[in-house]
Amino acid sequence: MRFLVASATVLVSVGALGCAATTATASTASTATATATATATATATATATATASQRCATATVFVARGTYEPGLLGSVVGDRLAATLNSRRDGFAFEPVDYPASYFFASSTLIGATALVREITSALTACPHQQVVLSGYSQGAVVVDDVLGWDFTQALFGGPASSRLPAWAASHISAVVTFGNPMALFDRHIGGRYASRAKEYCASGDPICQPFGLNLAAHVSYGSDTGDAASFILARTSI
Structure with a gap:
């Protein structure tokens, strides 16, 4: 036991x-x-x-293409501007504005302006220290005008801008370039707080931006201005 x-x-x-x-x-x-x-x-x-x-890119370039313009950013201006900027400096990102760019001009630009405001504010919320560059060609230039407060329907009929960029986001804009802007026909140009940050290109004889212009070929000639536009952007963007 x-x-x-x-x-x-x-x-x-x-x-x-x-x-x-x-x-x-x-x-x-x-x-x-x-x-x-x-x-x-x-x-x-x-x-x-x-x-x-x-x-987070140092700067994002938002590009609004022209009416039915082919190409990711637009074959006439946007794609060439992106290639030029990338060849000169690193740190840029590029984003096309998601809108129809159709012949239904008023509704198309309204959709574009709303989309551009949404895209910019979303990008800045995710990356609050980046700079913003705006580029628009033809109808796309009107979209850019809209978000800065120079609205197409406002120019024709008066009233407030349809979709304006909020002040906190507007302070991030380093440069604005437009090409063949139809608003010039109404003697509307980007000014005010953006005057020193904006450059508008209107080719001689372009009937889309120059009253009594007769040279339609001039409206598709802005690829030759992308080098100068890139220099303008780089001079105003810390990158």
Whole structure:
């Protein structure tokens, strides 16, 4: 009996040690898991932060193309302007304005202005330190005018601008370039707070921007101005 008791005692002792060992192992595993989780979380957070930082361009160029103009940013102006800027300096991102650019001018420009305001404010919310450059060709120039407060329907019929950029976002605009802007026919030009940051191109004889102009070919000639426009943008954008 003593042997059995002793054996039982030994077994109980061994069992107790086993439980203690299991508890210790579980505790160690739990600590290791917690440490690994914390490390993984910190690493993931740091990686996400770094990735988000990398996604933020120094400056984003928002480009509104002309009526039914082909190309991602527009084959006449936008694509060539982007290529020129990229060849001269790193740090630019480019975003086309999502709008119809259709012959239904008033509704198309309204959609464009609303989209441009949304795109700019969204970009600045994600990357609040970036600068903004605006470029518009033909109908796209009117979209740019709209968000800056020189509205197409306002020019024709009076009343408030349809979709104006909020003041906090407007302060991020470093440069504005427009090409063949129909608003010039109404003697409407970008001015006020944007005067020193804006440059408008109207080719001689272009009937879309010059009263009594007769040279339709002039309206598709603005690719030759993208070099000068790029210089203007770079002179006003810290990049």
